[in-house]
Amino acid sequence: MDLSEYSFFNPSPNFREMSILKALTESSSVSQERLARLAGIVPSMVNKYIKDFEDSGLIQKEGENRRNMKYVLTEAGKFRLQYLTILYLKEAAKLYTESREIFGEVLDVLKESEHESFYLYGAGIIGGILADILRTEGMRIIGFLDDSPAKQNGTFHDLHVFSPDEAECKDETAVIVASFRHADNIIKKARESGMKNVMVFTISKMGKVELEQVE
Secondary structure (H helix, E strand, O other): OOHHHOOOOOOOHHHHHHHHHHHHHHOOOOOHHHHHHHHOOOHHHHHHHHHHHHHOOOEEEEOOOOOOOEEEEOHHHHHHHHHHHHHHHHHHHHHHHHHHHHOHHHHHHHHHHOOOEEEEEOOOHHHHHHHHHHHHOOOEEEEEEOOOOOOOOOEEOOEEEEOHHHOOOOOOEEEEEOOOOOHHHHHHHHHHOOOOOEEEEEEOOOOOEEEEEOO
8 A cells, every 4th residue: 555645544554664575575675654654753763663573583684785775574583474464354354344334325425326327527536536436336438528628538437438428328227426626516517418417416504415406
């Protein structure tokens, strides 16, 4: 996991230790900068972790000189990595379950709608969140719709970004408005263009996540 992609969660000491040990199993000559990025620490801190691992017998040096020197995990280091990975997976599974509960009503609405495919109108933060969640649940996302010419014909979250005029709105296809700032304008444009099955993703002031059908 590359922590540069996350800003909400702070890495724990266990996560940092796991990240460095895992990186060393993948490449014993991994750079200090790479280790720092994976662990969410400054490069100067990497040496301290490496020294602590050596002192604890988790890693050992191999190589005759500085040029070809590398670090490899000992049996104790491999066991420690396994243990930390189990702890990580346990908490990640819990986090996924809680996230699934947050989006529970949204997913229930989509499944009950019996739509087979979806467009996400708005290639931004909200659209990206929905794309990840819906694809994890096995739902088919055709792509994004966006009014910005700069985004059109590009990709976002590995999905194509279409101009709204390109949307093929069949009966089995729904359009989910995935924007806060521009939701009202998007809904207006969707109505004017005759889009079918338009829904809007909302988060209430109480923090409740909902999906509402646009009449």
